[in-house]
Amino acid sequence: MAQEIERKFLVKGDFKPEAVKQTRIIQGYLSSVPERTVRVRVKGDKGFLTIKGIGSESGASRYEWEKEISVAEAEELLAICEPGVIDKIRYIVKSGEHAFEVDEFFGENQGLIVAEVELKSEEEAFEKPAWLGEEVTGYTKYYNSMLMKNPYKHW
Numbered sequence: 001m002a003q004e005i006e007r008k009f010l011v012k013g014d015f016k017p018e019a020v021k022q023t024r025i026i027q028g029y030l031s032s033v034p035e036r037t038v039r040v041r042v043k044g045d046k047g048f049l050t051i052k053g054i055g056s057e058s059g060a061s062r063y064e065w066e067k068e069i070s071v072a073e074a075e076e077l078l079a080i081c082e083p084g085v086i087d088k089i090r091y092i093v094k095s096g097e098h099a100f101e102v103d104e105f106f107g108e109n110q111g112l113i114v115a116e117v118e119l120k121s122e123e124e125a126f127e128k129p130a131w132l133g134e135e136v137t138g139y140t141k142y143y144n145s146m147l148m149k150n151p152y153k154h155w
Contacts, residue, residue: 059138
């Protein structure tokens with residue numbers, strides 16, 4: 001069973017000069033219940049189907065399964081997803097031994113920028129860049145599956 005371990009933070013400064021890559025992501029959810037989210041995503045020129053299980057008590061780890069599918073298949077599945085679409089640009093920013101995925105949201109979530117770092121264990125240390133803000137790991141309102149239901153602009 002694949003386990004995803006990551007910590008999530010708000011972004012409080014300018015990270016873009018440090019970005020080594022950026023990719024547009026459009027995603028929707030076939031299921032957004034916390035016990036099993038089923039996500040469909042077009043990421044650049046690739047499509048993906050991802051299933052995630054319920055998170056640990058800390059919110060830092062959970063089961064994740066992902067399979068690449070064609071963009072055409074992803075677009076067909078996006079058409080039958082639950083209401084609400086996530087539209088964002090993901091920047092990759094290296095910091096020490098790790099790479100942060102920084103998501104800048106658009107549409108209903110315009111103005112929200114969050115950074116995630118993937119870890120080997122919940123206790124693994126990592127270098128925190130100056131632009132990293134408050135930690136929001138485990139805060140469900142920052143989950144993409146919740147942002148489609150209760151967008152940032154309504155907070």
